[in-house]
Amino acid sequence: MGERDNHPTETAETPAGTRDVPAGAGPEVTPEQRDLEAALGLSVEDMSAENPLRDPRDKRLPRVAGPCVLVLFGVTGDLAKKKLLPAIYDLGNRGLLPPGFSLVGFARRDWAHEDFAQVTYEAVKEHARTPFREEVWRQIAEGIHFCPGEFHDDGAFDVLAMMLKEIDETRGTGGNYAFYLSVPPKFFPVVVEQLKRTNLANAPEGVWRRVVIEKPFGHDLKSARELNAITSGVFPEKSVFRIDHYLGKETVQNILALRFANTLYEPIWNRGYVDHVQITMAEDIGIGGRAGYYDGIGAARDVIQNHLLQLLALVAMEDPTSFDADSLRREKEKVLRSVRLPSDLSLGTARGQYTAGWQGGEPVVGYLEEDGIPPDSITDTYAAIRLEVANRRWAGVPFYLRAGKRLGRRVTEVAVVFQRAPHLPFSSTDTEILGQNALVIRVQPDEGITVRFGSKVPGTAMEVRDVSMDFAYGESFMESSPEAYERLLLDVLIGDPPLFPHQAEVELSWMILDPIEEHWAASGRPEGYPAGTWGPPSADAMMARDGRVWRRL
Amino acid sequence: MTTFNLTDTTASKISATLTQLRHQMGAPAVGMVLTLVVVCDEAGQYDAVRAATEAAREHPSRVLTVIKRDPYEPDRLDAEVRMGESSPGEVVLLRLYGRLTEHADSVISPLLLTDTPVVAWWPGDSPAVPARDAVGQLATRRITDARAARDAVAAIGGRHTGYLPGDTDLAWTRLTSWRSLLAAAFDRPTGPVRSGVVSGAAGNPSAPLLAAWLSERLGIPMELAESDGPGLTEVRLTLADGDLKIARTDARLATLSRPGQPDRRVALARRPTAELLAEELRRLDPDDTYGAAIQWLAKSPTS
Numbered sequence: 074m075g076e077r078d079n080h081p082t083e084t085a086e087t088p089a090g091t092r093d094v095p096a097g098a099g100p101e102v103t104p105e106q107r108d109l110e111a112a113l114g115l116s117v118e119d120m121s122a123e124n125p126l127r128d129p130r131d132k133r134l135p136r137v138a139g140p141c142v143l144v145l146f147g148v149t150g151d152l153a154k155k156k157l158l159p160a161i162y163d164l165g166n167r168g169l170l171p172p173g174f175s176l177v178g179f180a181r182r183d184w185a186h187e188d189f190a191q192v193t194y195e196a197v198k199e200h201a202r203t204p205f206r207e208e209v210w211r212q213i214a215e216g217i218h219f220c221p222g223e224f225h226d227d228g229a230f231d232v233l234a235m236m237l238k239e240i241d242e243t244r245g246t247g248g249n250y251a252f253y254l255s256v257p258p259k260f261f262p263v264v265v266e267q268l269k270r271t272n273l274a275n276a277p278e279g280v281w282r283r284v285v286i287e288k289p290f291g292h293d294l295k296s297a298r299e300l301n302a303i304t305s306g307v308f309p310e311k312s313v314f315r316i317d318h319y320l321g322k323e324t325v326q327n328i329l330a331l332r333f334a335n336t337l338y339e340p341i342w343n344r345g346y347v348d349h350v351q352i353t354m355a356e357d358i359g360i361g362g363r364a365g366y367y368d369g370i371g372a373a374r375d376v377i378q379n380h381l382l383q384l385l386a387l388v389a390m391e392d393p394t395s396f397d398a399d400s401l402r403r404e405k406e407k408v409l410r411s412v413r414l415p416s417d418l419s420l421g422t423a424r425g426q427y428t429a430g431w432q433g434g435e436p437v438v439g440y441l442e443e444d445g446i447p448p449d450s451i452t453d454t455y456a457a458i459r460l461e462v463a464n465r466r467w468a469g470v471p472f473y474l475r476a477g478k479r480l481g482r483r484v485t486e487v488a489v490v491f492q493r494a495p496h497l498p499f500s501s502t503d504t505e506i507l508g509q510n511a512l513v514i515r516v517q518p519d520e521g522i523t524v525r526f527g528s529k530v531p532g533t534a535m536e537v538r539d540v541s542m543d544f545a546y547g548e549s550f551m552e553s554s555p556e557a558y559e560r561l562l563l564d565v566l567i568g569d570p571p572l573f574p575h576q577a578e579v580e581l582s583w584m585i586l587d588p589i590e591e592h593w594a595a596s597g598r599p600e601g602y603p604a605g606t607w608g609p610p611s612a613d614a615m616m617a618r619d620g621r622v623w624r625r626l
Numbered sequence: 627m628t629t630f631n632l633t634d635t636t637a638s639k640i641s642a643t644l645t646q647l648r649h650q651m652g653a654p655a656v657g658m659v660l661t662l663v664v665v666c667d668e669a670g671q672y673d674a675v676r677a678a679t680e681a682a683r684e685h686p687s688r689v690l691t692v693i694k695r696d697p698y699e700p701d702r703l704d705a706e707v708r709m710g711e712s713s714p715g716e717v718v719l720l721r722l723y724g725r726l727t728e729h730a731d732s733v734i735s736p737l738l739l740t741d742t743p744v745v746a747w748w749p750g751d752s753p754a755v756p757a758r759d760a761v762g763q764l765a766t767r768r769i770t771d772a773r774a775a776r777d778a779v780a781a782i783g784g785r786h787t788g789y790l791p792g793d794t795d796l797a798w799t800r801l802t803s804w805r806s807l808l809a810a811a812f813d814r815p816t817g818p819v820r821s822g823v824v825s826g827a828a829g830n831p832s833a834p835l836l837a838a839w840l841s842e843r844l845g846i847p848m849e850l851a852e853s854d855g856p857g858l859t860e861v862r863l864t865l866a867d868g869d870l871k872i873a874r875t876d877a878r879l880a881t882l883s884r885p886g887q888p889d890r891r892v893a894l895a896r897r898p899t900a901e902l903l904a905e906e907l908r909r910l911d912p913d914d915t916y917g918a919a920i921q922w923l924a925k926s927p928t929s
Binding site: 123124125126127128130131132133134135137139140165166168171172173206207208209211212215242243244245247544545 | 657803805810813815843878879884891895905909913
């Protein structure tokens with residue numbers, strides 16, 4: 074019974090009101106405390122200390138967002154229909170949405186609330202991950218609102234502000250709003266300005282206002298800073314959530330678990346054992362209907378700047394002091410700051426553009442023949458770069474990053490390739506076909522981890538060959554892992570930022586990529602590669618100069 | 627689903643059959659994460675195996691079902707091995723006769739997966755001290771279900787006498803969504819709670835357990851009231867300025883009311899056994915909160 078004596082709630086005979094700290098008396102935080110907590114990376118919004126029903130030992134209780142409204146700009150887009158609306162339903166189905174949670178759609182459509190509810194219903198039916206349940210739908214449907222209007226229309230935003238006020242009263246959402254800008258960046262200034270004008274961006278004491286933006290975060294350092302100036306002029310940095318949906322994926326978060334929860338890998342996770350690292354994001358699709366966005370952007374800006382550099386940071390970073398947002402970001406920033414470009418950019422980078430060819434059994438057109446692409450476009454649809462991380466752990470270990478469209482198949486992975494054993498006590502013929510050990514983190518599809526190592530082939534001869542050991546998420550855990558957007562939306566509503574890149578990371582990434590893009594812009598046309606192959610010959614030549622090859626995927 | 631029957635057999639023959647079947651299916655090393663031992667009788671076997679197989683979709687496991695048959699028959703072990711291409715994991719039904727009914731652990735221990743957790747589940751009758759039971763001793767996590775007892779309320783009220791860390795009860799698991807909703811309601815300051823009432827159908831073991839948890843956490847006495855059900859129907863907490871109330875009458879959709887705020891509806895469906903079991907298997911460390919709640923329940927029976 075010893076532990077009972079320490080319990081703050083005393084015994085059943087003591088009325089709760091007589092205790093020194095009445096339950097839920099509200100956080101009385103002095104400015105000094107706030108500063109201290111901020112410095113220590115603690116959150117003053119952390120209510121668990123005051124909530125008598127929460128207990129860190131009680132691990133069954135999920136983190137549930139507080140009452141709030143999610144305002145979605147761009148509800149008619151593909152992302153909203155395929156990912157965001159279904160993710161909201163899935164969160165509700167898992168019991169993670171607060172009672173009263175409301176969703177407001179904003180778009181240039183002549184819709185009533187019911188029409189938007191119908192659109193949501195269809196999106197949920199078609200794309201939700203979890204089974205459809207009537208009671209969950211009813212809970213969500215009650216909170217669905219729609220605000221028709223254009224971004225330039227002051228009246229529409231005045232209506233939105235009034236609508237939100239009304240929702241606070243009818244649904245008890247307490248003035249907490251998250252604004253999700255699922256719109257092209259060119260609309261950011263006007264939307265953010267409208268939010269400022271209508272005073273929606275300004276959070277009164279005790280409530281929060283957050284803004285969620287999607288990549289691209291600019292197309293170079295200058296534009297990224299301009300974009301940031303727009304949001305940061307209105308929202309404080311801690312209220313800006315930049316979504317890089319890769320960081321919401323289970324496997325990507327698992328990189329941290331793999332590295333920092335195990336003893337097996339960390340001792341060899343350095344230049345003493347690692348030969349090089351390959352980070353690949355290959356897509357089998359072309360640009361589809363995204364010509365307007367993609368042309369002039371290209372593979373490097375589209376995915377290397379954000380996804381692949383984030384993966385590099387997670388693989389290469391030192392262990393953070395804790396897993397809160399500040400410590401994680403600090404370590405990631407350190408890695409990005411240590412990244413060094415190849416001294417000769419023409420030798421350490423490669424780019425390509427797909428030409429007509431056969432992709433997975435179908436004839437497909439080349440990039441220049443795609444709808445909406447100018448015939449003289451020099452946009453890279455394939456990009457490969459060789460980077461180094463200049464610190465004690467990684468000096469001399471190259472990180473090869475490649476991304477491309479219309480490649481052989483769709484795969485994203487991080488492969489840590491180890492050095493050959495320093496001495497092989499076998500004859501050279503025995504180990505002729507033995508490759509290098511590798512640890513591969515498969516990000517998509519088929520999330521999991523593969524370890525490749527040498528093993529004796531059964532028989533009387535001593536022959537050693539590569540075999541692989543496999544861990545698949547689908548086999549050892551869930552039937553289906555939560556979608557990245559589910560996790561990230563929940564984090565936005567809770568206000569938990571570790572999985573969102575900070576502006577400093579965005580800027581550092583552009584500092585890495587800008588010189589390469591400038592070099593490419595000045596060196597004429599990219600090399601062609603037939604669709605369905607693994608990129609241009611120059612990418613292979615880049616590896617060959619280092620005596621290495623790309624992994625065959 | 628491939629089914630393979632072995633009559634009058636031994637654990638090593640079953641083990642060999644499992645290995646052989648897995649090779650035949652072309653998946654010699656599936657990533658099974660735990661062994662689930664289900665102890666039940668023939669009547670409860672079908673539902674228990676069905677729930678366990680469904681839970682295994684989230685937690686691929688070897689499910690060993692122990693069914694005790696007539697103890698006066700000659701000693702004998704019959705086994706039924708099931709393996710499906712569509713479902714991960716394996717199911718073995720073990721039927722024990724004669725003196726073997728007292729030595730189930732001797733059959734089970736050679737069949738446990740190496741170096742992974744073992745969970746025991748009694749969907750029906752359970753031993754007084756699960757951790758001291760022959761099968762329970764092999765397990766790190768022991769799941770009982772008070773609702774299956776003849777007097778379910780008495781069963782949950784007496785759980786703490788046989789409690790050891792690692793025990794848990796499905797009457798507690800059924801409360802998670804209620805507790806989650808209540809905890810979320812307290813994420814915003816509510817002021818002190820003066821008193822409270824939990825209403826549920828007569829004989830529902832979850833109602834006194836929820837009352838005990840609230841009483842323990844909030845430091846207030848809680849009352850129990852009987853309702854027509856189904857299951858738990860209402861939690862009412864009296865605050866300085868009114869009642870915070872969660873009411874559910876249709877076992878699907880609840881209404882949350884709090885002073886000065888509009889009523890809100892929230893999905894709060896009763897969950898099938900497979901989902902409860904899957905939740906249990908998600909965390910295999912001792913559930914201290916459950917331990918504290920049953921202790922509180924035994925100490926201060928709610929009125």
